Amino acid sequence: MDLEIKGVAVSSRSQTQLFSRRKNPLHQEWTSRSWSTQNSCPLEVPPLDLGSLVDSDEEDDFSHAPISTVPIHFDPPKLSPALGWAVPCYKTYMQHHLSEVQDIIPEDLPAPSGKYKLKYQQYETDMKEGYKQYIQRNAEKAKSISIHESSRKQTNEKCDQAEEASMDDLMTLDRKALLQQAYAENPSHKLHCAQKSEAETVAVEKMKQTVAEQMMIDQLCRAVISDPEQNVKIKKEESTCFLPDSKGTPVRFRKRTLHETKIRTNSTLTETVLSHKLEFDGRILSRNGRDALRELIGFFFIRDKSLTVYEYRRFGKNRTNVLPFIQKNIYIHQCGRRKGQQYQLGDFYIGATLTFLSSDHPSLPGSIKENTFLRLRITSINQVALDSLKAFSGGAEDVICEEANDRLLFRAIQDGLKKQLHKSGVRILTGLGKYFHHLDKEGNGLLDKADFKQALEIFHLEVSEKDFESSWLILKGNGSDKDRVDYGEFKRAIIGEMNEYRKSFVRKAFMKLDFNKTGTVPIIDIRKCYCAKKHPQVISGHSTEEEIKSSFLETLKDACNKSDEVSYGEFEDYYEGLSIGIAEDEDFVRILCTPWGI
Known part of the structure; x- marks a missing residue:
């Protein structure tokens, strides 16, 4: 039978051109006859519009293909007598499944008996009662769990709040400040620090020798001339009668120098007397940074129990000067348990505090005279000289029980x-x-x-x-x-304070920053001088140099009364607090030497 189908005119040439432009081209050319042979169907099958089966892509546009009617001949398939074409085609979905499903409940069941109904009612009652009990148990359990959870949650919240408060404090200031302790874990340039300390030791010894020489010169040259006893002897000589000599000059007009005078007083000093001395370094306990950073060197003379203090001053890199800070004299305790007692050899040790009345020393700076007392802390001492002087004087005095x-x-x-x-x-x-x-x-x-x-x-x-x-x-x-x-x-x-060994490095770091000797350092200079390249976290890559530097500056700024500068007292308080958590002195020294390069 002939069937006209409206669609694309099928030919071997045109069909090859059309399907060769598709995304997935077919390896086999189709023809209308082969397609009709392979897909034969009965006469009742409605006609198909093959032109509507193309893809929706623009490249598969068949608008240019002519539409024509092509007669196609279909031969009905030869089916076996056991199978019929109409079975899978004309039976609906419900009819097919109804034929396969068998009836589960028979229609001719007898009515339930009274005994069965009673058992069913009892079973239903038991099930309802059990379900109610199950709901009650679950409700009580959930309530107890909720109460326990709420109490545990409240307890945890309180603990978390306390921990968060402490952790917040640590995160804001303490944790950032503790980052500085990591420098103690990096002993990379320990040799460099040792070499630098040897050079500094030589420079310190040279400074002390200069101060000692200047002290000896001052005391030997000025002792006799400044002695009041000499004036008394001169007046006695002037009162005696003598004939005027035209060639001679009266004594009162003569030049009174150490080498020209012939007057000898009872308290005349000699080099031997001055050599029995104890040398010590000191610093002023003051909130004024300029006074606290003064380099003071003192001498205690065992013969007459007197003492004097000199200041070593630096002017630039090459110019220095040694000036008397406290004149040589016999001094006493101005406060404390031994107030009014004279200083003895046992009062001199590292960490001891010497007190002086500011009014007794008119040459002191004005910032020191504002306070009633001048407190001088001994930072280091010549231990060899101290031991020899103790043996010479028969031992040091014992500290009183009250102290x-x-x-x-x-x-x-x-x-x-x-x-x-x-x-x-x-x-x-x-x-x-x-x-x-x-x-x-x-x-x-x-x-x-x-x-x-x-x-x-x-x-x-x-x-x-x-x-x-x-x-x-x-x-x-x-x-x-x-x-x-x-x-x-x-x-x-x-609260206590760090030992003088640690504090000496704090002073070195601040003196390196305070090159103008004003007692305060701008924050800008601290940012420039602080180096975090050798911090362990920077070396490992966990933090950047800027992050470590910012954490240090943030904690340091919090200690300052002014946002743009840091005083020596504030700088010292920062490292005083950091020193509490560090047990070893060498670790603390490494923490200071590494970022400041001292």
Whole structure:
């Protein structure tokens, strides 16, 4: 039978051209006859529009192909008698499945008996009751779990809040400050530091020799001339009668120099007397950075129990000068348990504090004269000379019992606070410095008892009432004011301070920054001088140099009263707090030497 189908005129040439432009070309050419032979169907199959079966892509556009009617002859397929064409084509989906599904429930079931109905009702009641109990148990269990979870959650929230508060503090200041301790883990340039320390030792010895020579020259040249006893002898000689001599000159008009005078006094010094001396280095305990950085060298003479202090001053790189700071004389304790007693050999040791009245020394700078006392801390001492002088003088004097008890009291308080200050020392010490500076309206450094108690409460420093009262009586006896105490002395007594070996490197670092000797350093200069290239985290790549530098500057700025500069006291407080958590002196020295290059 012939069937006309509207579509594309099929030919071998045109069909090859059309399908060769498709994305996936066919390897076999189709013809209308082969397609009709392979896909034969009965007469009832509706005609297909082959032109509508093309892809929707623009490249498969068949609009240019002519539409024509092509007669196609279909031969009906020869089917086996067992199978019929109409079975899969004309049976619907429901009829096909209904024929396969058999009836599960028979229609002729008998009605349930009364016994069965009773059992069913009992079973239904038991099931409902069991389900109610199951719901109640689940509800009670969920309620107990929710109560337990809520209480545990509240407890955890409280702990988390406390931990977060402490962690926030560590993240903001303490954790960033503790990054500086990582320098102790990098002993890479230990040899370089050793070589530099040897050179510095030679320079220090040369400086001390210069000061000692200048002291000997001053004392030998000025001792006799400045002695009041010489004036008395001159007046006696002038009162005696003698004939006028035209060639001679009266004694009162003669040139009085060491080499021309013939007068010998009882207190005339000799080089032998001056050679029995104890040499020590000192620094001034002051909040003024310019005074605190003065290089002082003192001498204690065992023959007459006198002492003198000289200042070594540097002017540029090559110019230096040695000037007397405290004149040679016999001095006494101005405060403390031994107030009014003369200084003895046992009063000189590393860490000892010598006190002088500022009014007794008119040549002192004006910034020092503002305070009643001049406190001089001994930073280093000639141990060989001290041992020989002890043997010569028959041993040093014993420390009185009251002073020993005072030291034990302060040491016990410091040990109790050390755990609290182990990781937060930088934040607390710098905060205390700012707080005391804010309370010091007069600028003399003196605060009363209530101010110190309030400061301990604000910074959560636990000191018992008994220890506080005992320490207050001791500190009040060391000062000039009966009702107020210097807050620098209070911090050193209650919290403690780093040893003089560590503090000497803090002074070196600040003196390198403070090249103008003003006592303050701009933040810009600190940023320029601080080097974080050798920080372990920078070397490993975990942090950048700028991140380490920014963390240091952020914690240092928090200690400053002014945002654009750092004073020596603030710089010292920063490293004072950092020193609490470092056990070894060499580790602390490496922390200072590595970033500052000292």
